[in-house]
Amino acid sequence: MSLDEDGMQLSFEAFAPVLPGLIGKFGELLNDFHFNASEALGPEFNWTKQELFDTYSTYPDLPAKYAVQAAKVLLTGDALSREESIAGLALADPTAVVRSLGNLILSKPLAVDVLVMGNIDDSTARGTVGQILQSIRAPPWAAPVPEEPRSLPDVQRIALPAQPVEVRTRNPRHGDPNDVALVKLLVGLANVENRAAFGAI
DSSP, X not given: OEEETTEEEOOOOSOGGGHHHHHHHHHHHHHHHXXXXXXXXXXXXXXXXXXXXXXXXXXXXXXXXXXXXHHHHHXXXXXXXXXXXXXXXXXXXXXXXXXXXXXXXXXXXXXXXXXXXXXXXXXXXXXXXXXXXXXXXXXXXXXXXXXXXXOXXXXXXXXXXXXXXXXXXXXXXXXXXXXXXXXOOOOSSOOHHHHHHHHTO
């Protein structure tokens, strides 16, 4: 199971006779988790939060890695800097984290995309998908969000400066004498010709 702002992705892998029990247990645990938002998280929340703070606040790798990360933040709109991640993490509390599934995903009208593979007949496959859908319940505190037109995701957009841009920042590793020079050449939309040309360099 994985979650992001676009939805929820589920994957069940088991022999067909085992799937109903597996899906039932999944639904039971998932619903128990977000229906008991004030009780679901204990000390592990603070441990995980501190671990993430440490990850974003320390720089154990070579500075080149952080230069690449900073360039991605500057060029794309979906990447967060370490400072932004720390600021968001500071606002996190157990109830908000547990309720994020209901507020961000289950409160919206959802469309279902399904792929069933394996030695399983059509009737069983449809019944299994139906069981998955019925096993996920929206908690009563998840305020419904008006339905929006569904569209295919766009190609990731990146900045295209009108002229050469130079960005300088300090090495985040205090006391590290190394320097990093990262040069990016933006050539516009990719096509077969320029992919082949630049791939040969």
